[in-house]
Amino acid sequence: MKQKSQLLTAFLVIGLALACTCAAAAAPTVYSLPIQGEIEPGLAVFVARGLALAERNDGVVLLEINTFGGRVDAATEIKDLIFRSKVPVIAYVSERAWSAGALIALAAPKIAMAPGSSMGAAEPRPMEEKTVSALRAEFEAAAERWGRDRRLAAAMVDASVVVEGLSEAGKILTLSAQDALDYGMADLMAGSVHEALVLSGYDVYELVELKPHWAENIARFLTNSTISSLLLTLGFLGLIFEITTPGWGVPGTAGLICLGLFFGGRYVAGLLGWEAILLFLVGLLLLLLELFVIPGFGIAGILGILGVFGSIILAFGDLQTALINLSIVLVVTIAAVILLWKRLSQSRLWKRLVLSHSESPQAGYRAPADLSHLVGKQGVAITPLRPSGTCVIDGQRYDVVSDGGFVKAHTRVEVVLTEGTRVVVREVKED
Numbered sequence: 001m002k003q004k005s006q007l008l009t010a011f012l013v014i015g016l017a018l019a020c021t022c023a024a025a026a027a028p029t030v031y032s033l034p035i036q037g038e039i040e041p042g043l044a045v046f047v048a049r050g051l052a053l054a055e056r057n058d059g060v061v062l063l064e065i066n067t068f069g070g071r072v073d074a075a076t077e078i079k080d081l082i083f084r085s086k087v088p089v090i091a092y093v094s095e096r097a098w099s100a101g102a103l104i105a106l107a108a109p110k111i112a113m114a115p116g117s118s119m120g121a122a123e124p125r126p127m128e129e130k131t132v133s134a135l136r137a138e139f140e141a142a143a144e145r146w147g148r149d150r151r152l153a154a155a156m157v158d159a160s161v162v163v164e165g166l167s168e169a170g171k172i173l174t175l176s177a178q179d180a181l182d183y184g185m186a187d188l189m190a191g192s193v194h195e196a197l198v199l200s201g202y203d204v205y206e207l208v209e210l211k212p213h214w215a216e217n218i219a220r221f222l223t224n225s226t227i228s229s230l231l232l233t234l235g236f237l238g239l240i241f242e243i244t245t246p247g248w249g250v251p252g253t254a255g256l257i258c259l260g261l262f263f264g265g266r267y268v269a270g271l272l273g274w275e276a277i278l279l280f281l282v283g284l285l286l287l288l289l290e291l292f293v294i295p296g297f298g299i300a301g302i303l304g305i306l307g308v309f310g311s312i313i314l315a316f317g318d319l320q321t322a323l324i325n326l327s328i329v330l331v332v333t334i335a336a337v338i339l340l341w342k343r344l345s346q347s348r349l350w351k352r353l354v355l356s357h358s359e360s361p362q363a364g365y366r367a368p369a370d371l372s373h374l375v376g377k378q379g380v381a382i383t384p385l386r387p388s389g390t391c392v393i394d395g396q397r398y399d400v401v402s403d404g405g406f407v408k409a410h411t412r413v414e415v416v417l418t419e420g421t422r423v424v425v426r427e428v429k430e431d
Contacts, residue, residue, distance in 0.1 A: 027204040029059035030197060034211070039070025039100040041266070042220030044077040046212045053210070054087045060202065061089045062193065063108060069099020071225065072124065072135055073321070079107035079142055092196045093117045093186075098174070102156055103135075106142035111186045112196035113177035119185070120156040120174035131320075132158055148185055215268055222265025225325075232312070232329045235259035237336055266315050276314035283307020371418040374398070378414045378428060381407055391425060400425045 033050040035043070047063075054061045069075075082089050082104070091097070091108035098121040105111055105119055113119065122139065124131045136157040143153035155161040155173035166183070167173040180186035190196035197205055212220060221227060238255020263280065266272045286304030309326065316322035379393030381400075385407035391400045393415065400423040403416060407427050417424040 027206055028202060029054075029057055029206045029208055030062050030202065031059050032062045032064055032193065032207060032209045034209075035063050035065040035101065035104060036067055037070075037220075038224060039067060039074050039078075039104070040220060040225065041071065041074045041077070041223045042212075042216060042268075043070075044074050044081070045219060045268075046210075046216045047078050048081055049216075050210050051081055051085050051087070051089075055085070059087060059208075060205070061085065061087060062197070063089065063091045063104065064193065065091055065093050065097045065101055065105055066095040067097065067099075067101035069101050069122070071321075072100055072103075072138075075100030075103045076138055078104050079138070082107040083145065090196065090200055092190070092193060093119055093177070098122070103139060103142060106139060106148065106153060106185075107145070109146050110188075110200060111180070112188045112190045112199065113180055113186045114191060115177055115189060117177045118174055119177075119180055121172055122156045123159065123172045124157065143185075149183060152183060152185055219265050219268040222261055222268075228262060228265075228316075229325050229328050231258045231262040232325060233332045235262060236329060236333050240333065240336070263311075263315060272315050276311045279307050279314070280311035283309075283311060371398075371421065371423055374415045374423060375418055376415060378412060379425075381409055381411050381413050381425075384409050385413075385425070391423075398423050402426065 031050050031054045033047055035047075037043075051061055053059075088110070089108045090110045090112060091105040093105055093111065093113045095114070095117050097105040097117075097119040100122070102119050102122050111119075122135065124135050136154050139153040139157050140150040143150045151161065152163060152166070152173065152175070155163045155167050156175075157172070159170050159172050161167070161173075162169050163173060166175070166179065175183070175185055177186065177189055181189055188196065188199045190199055193207075197207075222231070235255045235258035238251045238253075238258060242252030242255060259280075263272070263277050267274075267277065283304045283306065286300045286307060288304075290301035290304060312326060313319060313322040316325060374393060377393055379391045379398075381389055381391050382397075383389040385391075385400065385402040387402040387405065387407075389400060389402075389407070389409075391398055391413055399421075400413070400415075402413070403424050403426050407413065407425075412428040412430075413425040414428050415423060416426045
């Protein structure tokens with residue numbers, strides 16, 4: 001009897017251990033990734049890390065989305081990462097998924113929306129046909145991937161798409177949580193992350209909330225569109241101010257730091273390699289050589305400008321975004337140059353580029369007089385001409401030279417030639 005009791009206890013212990021093991025194996029790890037604030041390239045790096053971690057541990061990814069949007073290129077990169085993911089991805093819209101955030105939500109195989117949340121409003125800026133067409137195609141592809149209505153996805157981008165009962169002509173579509181559920185653009189409505197996971201079939205799970213680490217936070221901050229333009233502007237202004245002042249000081253150092261942060265943030269975010277940084281450094285070196293070593297402005301200066309602008313285009317990743325930011329930088333830089341024109345015109349750079357020396361009357365310089373009006377006029381030599389001397393013509397004294405030999409004083413003479421300040425006279429023969 002005692003042996004039976006011990007055997008039963010052993011079976012119970014083994015069964016409980018097996019049950020716990022099975023329960024632990026059945027409880028997947030859910031990695032929660034916050035998609036908040038502006039969508040920018042630094043966020044794509046964070047999402048890539050979260051997806052890779054989930055794939056290594058055979059987990060599930062939950063994207064908690066609450067954003068007004070951001071850069072389309074960053075959202076497109078995140079969409080591609082989700083498409084390539086080998087683990088389940090759930091998008092949970094807690095408040096709103098607008099613009100680029102809507103594209104990220106549509107890329108997920110399953111979308112859960114909180115009551116009162118919304119999704120859409122993805123009209124691009126600038127509003128150009130080429131941009132609208134490209135972004136519309138991205139939205140339609142994301143919707144088709146998981147069997148959603150591509151027409152509704154297109155209406156979120158293109159105001160010309162009309163969805164009866166939802167959007168009118170000229171209006172961009174934004175779906176409420178209930179409309180998204182009714183029209184199949186969302187899979188379920190959930191009031192919390194836990195409810196979204198339970199309704200998705202994960203009754204038991206281990207939730208791991210991932211946060212961007214310090215490098216990703218710095219990369220997100222530095223790749224923000226406003227911060228990027230500000231860093232570029234301050235970098236160029238700092239270098240311009242440094243060139244206009246003797247020696248090396250705070251403006252040049254601050255300018256180089258700003259440019260270093262601009263390129264460094266993009267390097268950390270994986271948006272560019274060393275080739276873009278080297279291209280910028282070579283371009284900057286050529287410009288400095290042109291300004292301070294090589295006289296004039298020629299091939300080195302042109303290659304330097306091309307190198308600097310080429311590196312910035314590589315840093316932004318696409319020509320349109322780069323041109324927009326460069327336009328902002330150039331406008332601000334030109335405005336600063338206009339405001340500081342007086343200081344710039346007295347700088348070393350300006351004196352090297354523009355000839356500023358002038359022989360002004362204030363500096364004691366006098367232009368030679370034009371004496372051509374004296375030709376043909378007569379006067380009297382008041383000193384002997386041997387052959388030079390002094391004559392009085394029309395009551396004015398002039399230094400003259402005779403065209404021949406000696407002329408006595410008080411002899412009447414006539415001006416026959418003037419060459420600058422040289423007056424040539426000839427003795428007038430009396431009849």
